[in-house]
Amino acid sequence: MKLGIFAGPATTGKTAVIRHILTRLHNRGLAAAFLKIDVQFAEEDEQLAAEFGIPTRKVYSGELCPDHCNVMVLGDALAWAERSKAEVLLVETAGLCLRCSPYVDGGLGVVVLEATSGMNLPLKVGPMLSLADVAVVTKIDRVSQAEREVFRARIQDAAPEVAVREVNALHGIGIDPLVTRLLNYPDVSKNMLLRGNPPVGTCTICVGKKEIGWQAHFGVVRSLENQSFYRGE
Amino acid sequence: MVSQISIIAGRGRDGRCDRIERLDLNMGDVVSVVGRTGSGKTTLINDIELFADGDTPTGRRILFDGVPAAPEDRDDPSRNPIALITQHTTFLSDLPVTEFLVTHARIRARSQAAAQALVAETLMFANQLTGEPINPGSRMTELSGGQTRALLIADATVICDTPIVLLDEVENAGINRTRALELLRRHKRIFIFVTHDPRIALLSDRRIVMSEGRITDVLETDEEEQAVAPAVTRLDDMLSHLRERLRGGLRVSRADLEVA
Ligand SMILES: Nc1nc2c(ncn2[C@@H]2O[C@H](COP(=O)(O)OP(=O)(O)OP(=O)(O)O)[C@@H](O)[C@H]2O)c(=O)[nH]1
Ligand SMILES: Nc1ncnc2c1ncn2[C@@H]1O[C@H](COP(=O)(O)OP(=O)(O)OP(=O)(O)O)[C@@H](O)[C@H]1O
Ligand SMILES: [Mg+2]
Ligand SMILES: [Mg+2]
Ligand SMILES: [Zn+2]
Ligand SMILES: [Zn+2]
Numbered sequence: 241m242k243l244g245i246f247a248g249p250a251t252t253g254k255t256a257v258i259r260h261i262l263t264r265l266h267n268r269g270l271a272a273a274f275l276k277i278d279v280q281f282a283e284e285d286e287q288l289a290a291e292f293g294i295p296t297r298k299v300y301s302g303e304l305c306p307d308h309c310n311v312m313v314l315g316d317a318l319a320w321a322e323r324s325k326a327e328v329l330l331v332e333t334a335g336l337c338l339r340c341s342p343y344v345d346g347g348l349g350v351v352v353l354e355a356t357s358g359m360n361l362p363l364k365v366g367p368m369l370s371l372a373d374v375a376v377v378t379k380i381d382r383v384s385q386a387e388r389e390v391f392r393a394r395i396q397d398a399a400p401e402v403a404v405r406e407v408n409a410l411h412g413i414g415i416d417p418l419v420t421r422l423l424n425y426p427d428v429s430k431n432m433l434l435r436g437n438p439p440v441g442t443c444t445i446c447v448g449k450k451e452i453g454w455q456a457h458f459g460v461v462r463s464l465e466n467q468s469f470y471r472g473e
Numbered sequence: 474m475v476s477q478i479s480i481i482a483g484r485g486r487d488g489r490c491d492r493i494e495r496l497d498l499n500m501g502d503v504v505s506v507v508g509r510t511g512s513g514k515t516t517l518i519n520d521i522e523l524f525a526d527g528d529t530p531t532g533r534r535i536l537f538d539g540v541p542a543a544p545e546d547r548d549d550p551s552r553n554p555i556a557l558i559t560q561h562t563t564f565l566s567d568l569p570v571t572e573f574l575v576t577h578a579r580i581r582a583r584s585q586a587a588a589q590a591l592v593a594e595t596l597m598f599a600n601q602l603t604g605e606p607i608n609p610g611s612r613m614t615e616l617s618g619g620q621t622r623a624l625l626i627a628d629a630t631v632i633c634d635t636p637i638v639l640l641d642e643v644e645n646a647g648i649n650r651t652r653a654l655e656l657l658r659r660h661k662r663i664f665i666f667v668t669h670d671p672r673i674a675l676l677s678d679r680r681i682v683m684s685e686g687r688i689t690d691v692l693e694t695d696e697e698e699q700a701v702a703p704a705v706t707r708l709d710d711m712l713s714h715l716r717e718r719l720r721g722g723l724r725v726s727r728a729d730l731e732v733a
Contacts, residue, residue, distance in 0.1 A: 359568045385522065385557045386577055386628050387566050389550045393580045404548065411530050413523055417544070 241321060242328045243347030243428045245310070247335035247368050249361075252354040253378035254332050255284050256409035262292050263412070264419045265328055273326035275317050277301060277310050277333040277342075284332060295324040305441075306333055307340035311434050314344065318428060328422070339439045341367035346432035348425045350418070354379045355391050355406070362391075362398040370399045371436045374421065378409045475537045475554040475636045476500040478521065478663060483533030485513065485687025491533070492689050496681070498663050500636065505666045505674045508683030514667040515560060517683060518639040521665070522557040531686065550580045556629035560641040560667075564613040564621055570596075571609045578632050591632050598627035598656065602648045604720070623648045630657060637663045644670040651713060672709040675702040 244261075246254045258274070265272045276284045276298040285296040297320065301309035310333055321329040333342045335351070343349030351372040353361060356379050362369060369375060375395050380388050392404050407414035444457040454461040477499050482491035498504055506514045513531075520533045524542040527534055534541065537554060546552045566573060574595055578588035600606045602623035607616065616624065626648070629638055638657070643666060644650050654673070657664065666673050674680055675698055682690040694702075711730060718725050 356565050359566050381519075382561075383565055384559045384561050384625060386573075386625060386633075387564060389580060390566065390568070390573055390576045392550065393576045396580075413529050416528060 241318065241326065241428050242422060242425055243318070243331070243344070244328070244350060244422050244425075245331045245333065245343050245347050246350045246352055247307075247333045247342045247372070248352030248376075249335060249354075249357070249365070252352045252357070253376075253409040254352045255287075257350075257352055257376055257378065257407065257415065257418070258284075258330055258332055259288070259291070260407075260409065260412035260415040261330065261419055261422070262288065262294065264415065266292065270328055270423075271324075271326050272328045272330060273297075273321040273324050275299070275313075275321075275329065275331045277306050277313070277331065279306055279334055279336060282334075295321070295326060301334075305337045305340055306335070307337045307342040308438070310342045311344070314432075329428075335365075335368050338364070338366045338368065339441060341371040341434070341436045343371055343373075343435040344432045345435055346426070346428050348422050349373045349435065350376055351402075352376045352378060353395070355383045355388055359391065359394050362395045367436050369395070369402060372399075372402050374403045374405050374418065375399070376418065377404060377406045380406045380414075381408045381410065477538050478637060479536040479539065480517075480521070480688075481534040481536065482688070483520075483525075483527075483529075483531035485531075485685045487685050487687070489685075489687055491687050493691055496688075496691060498665070500663055501661055502679075503658075503664045503666070503677040505668050505677040505680045506683060507668065507674055507680050512683040513686035514683050515641055516686065517681070517688070518557065518641060518665060518667055521637075522555050522639060551582070553581075553633075554635050555637045555639065556633035556635045557639040558622070558625045558629050558641060558643070563618070564616065566613040569610055569612055570607060570616070570624070573613050574628065574632065577628060581632050581634075595624070595627045595631040598631055599623040601656065602626065602653050619648045623653075626653055626657070630660060635662075637665075639665045639667075641667045642669065644668060644673065651710070670709075671705050672702075675699075675705055 246258060248254050262272055272294050274288050274294060274296040276282045279301050282298050285298040289296040299309060299313050318329060349372040351369050353375055355377050377391060388406060395404050405414060405418055440460055443460045449457060454463050477497055480496045482494050484490055506517055508514050516531060520529050520531055521535050523529060524547055525533045525535050526541055571592065574592040575588065578591045582588045582591060596607060596609060603620050607620050607624060643653060666677060668674055675694060677694065679691055679693045681688055682692065715725055715729055718729060
C-alpha cells in the first residue's frame with residue numbers, strides 16, 4: 241500500500257489536488273481510499289465518495305492536535321484501507337497545528353500552499369513545510385510568472401530540501417509528476433514513525449492552571465524577552 | 474540556448490482540432506496572436522509557458538528545438554527559456570520592489586554576481602515606460618497598473634533575459650507602448666504578442682488567428698499589409714500624441730492631428 245499525507249492551510253486547494261490525483265489513479269486502474277482529518281467540520285469524505293465511488297472516512301480531532309490525531313488513527317486507517325482493498329491511501333489533514341508535522345516516514349508528505357498567499361507564508365508554517373517531501377504550489381493561474389518564481393524562491397529559502405511542484409489545481413496542470421512520485425514511494429511498513437521530533441508542547445496551562453504570567457507556571461515557560469521558535473527538528 | 478519552439482496541434486473548446494498540425498517559430502520571429510475576447514489567446518501562450526505536454530485542457534504539446542522540455546527545465550527558473558508577461562496588472566506580493574527583484578534575479582540569473590546590477594538595470598528600463606517613476610522602496614502591491622506592467626516587461630527583458638518572450642496585451646495599462654516595442658526589439662528573441670492592437674499585429678511577421686479556443690489560421694503579413702503598416706503607425710502615433718497631451722492636462726487643436 242502507498243500512503244500520501246496532504247497538509248496545508250485552509251482553502252489552499254488540498255482537496256482540489258487530491259481530486260486530480262484520484263482521477264489519475266483511477267485511470268491507471270489503482271484502487272484508492274481517502275481519509276480526512278479535521279478539527280470540527282469536513283465534508284470531503286462524502287464528496288469524494290460520491291464523485292469517485294471510493295471508500296472514504298473522516299475523523300474530527302476535537303481537543304487533540306490534528307497532527308497527533310493523525311498519528312493516533314493512522315494504524316487503524318491503514319488496516320481499514322487494506323480491508324477495503326485499496327492500494328493507495330490519501331490522507332488530507334487541516335494542518336492547523338504549526339508546531340507539529342503530520343507526515344510519517346514511509347508515506348509521501350505533501351504540503352499544499354497557494355501562490356496567492358503572502359510571500360512570508362513559507363516562513364510561517366514551520367515543520368508542515370520543512371518536513372514535507374514536496375511543496376505543491378496551487379493557484380499559479382492567479383499570479384504572474386515572476387511572482388510564482390519569487391514564491392518558489394521563498395519556499396526554497398525556508399526549506400531547501402523540499403521539492404517544489406507548481407500546479408493549477410482547477411485544470412489539473414502539473415499533477416502528473418506528483419502521482420509518479422507517490423507511486424514511486426516505497427510501500428508502507430509495519431513500524432512507521434512520525435517524522436521529526438514532536439515539540440515539547442505541554443505547559444501548565446494545558447493541564448488547567450489559568451493564572452496570567454509565567455511566574456505562576458512551571459515546566460515549559462516563556463517570558464516576553466525570551467523568544468525561541470520551534471522549527472521541527 | 475533554445476532557437477526554435479513548435480506548437481503541436483490540440484483542440485478548441487468545441488473539441489475541433491487546431492487548423493495547423495505543427496507550427497514552428499524560429500529565433501528572431503515576431504508573431505502576434507489575434508482573436509476576439511475569450512477566443513483562447515491567453516490559453517495558447519499559457520500552454521507555451523507551461524511547457525504543455527498534452528496535460529492542459531487544450532491537449533497541445535510544445536517542443537523546444539524539436540523535443541519536449543526536460544523535467545529539470547520545468548523546475549529550475551534559471552533554465553527556463555521563457556518569460557511571460559501576463560494580462561494580470563495587479564501583484565499579490567507584499568514584498569518591497571527591490572526585495573522582489575533581488576529575489577527574482579537570484580534564481581533567474583546565471584551568475585549571482587550579476588544579480589545586483591540586474592536590479593538597477595531593471596528599474597531603469599521600467600522607468601522609461603512609466604509616467605511616474607517607481608519607488609524601489611514601495612511594496613509591489615502599491616504600484617499602479619501601468620507601473621506593474623512596466624516592471625514586468627523590464628523584469629522579463631533584463632532579469633529573465635530568455636530567448637522566448639510572451640506578452641499578453643502589452644497595449645493595456647497605459648505604458649509607453651512605442652517605447653516598449655522599441656526597447657524590446659533591440660533584443661533578438663522569439664516574440665509572441667497577444668494583441669488587439671493593429672499596429673502591433675501588422676508589425677509582426679505573422680499572426681495566429683484564434684476562435685473558440687482553437688487556432689483557425691496563421692497569416693503571413695503580406696506585401697500590401699506591410700505597405701499599409703507605416704500609415705497605421707502614423708495614425709497610432711497621432712493618437713498617442715493626443716493621449717499624452719490630454720493626460721498632461723493640455724488642450725488639443727486641429728494642428729495636433731498633423732503631428733507625427
Ligand atoms: N484559480 C484556482 N483556484 C483553485 C486552485 N486550486 C484550488 N482552487 C480553489 O480554491 C478553493 C479551495 O479549494 P479546496 O481544494 O477545497 O481547498 P482545501 O485546501 O481542500 O480546503 P479545506 O479542506 O477547506 O481547508 C476552491 O474554490 C478551489 O476551486 C487553483 O490552482 N487555481
Ligand atoms: N482549447 C481550449 N479548450 C478548452 N478551454 C479553452 C480552450 N481555449 C480557451 N479555453 C477557455 O476559454 C476561456 C477564454 O480563453 P482565454 O482567456 O484564453 O481568452 P482570450 O482570447 O485571452 O480572451 P481576452 O481577449 O478576453 O483576454 C478560458 O476559460 C479558457 O480556459
Ligand atoms: Mg479540503
Ligand atoms: Mg486573454
Ligand atoms: Zn500539534
Ligand atoms: Zn499548554
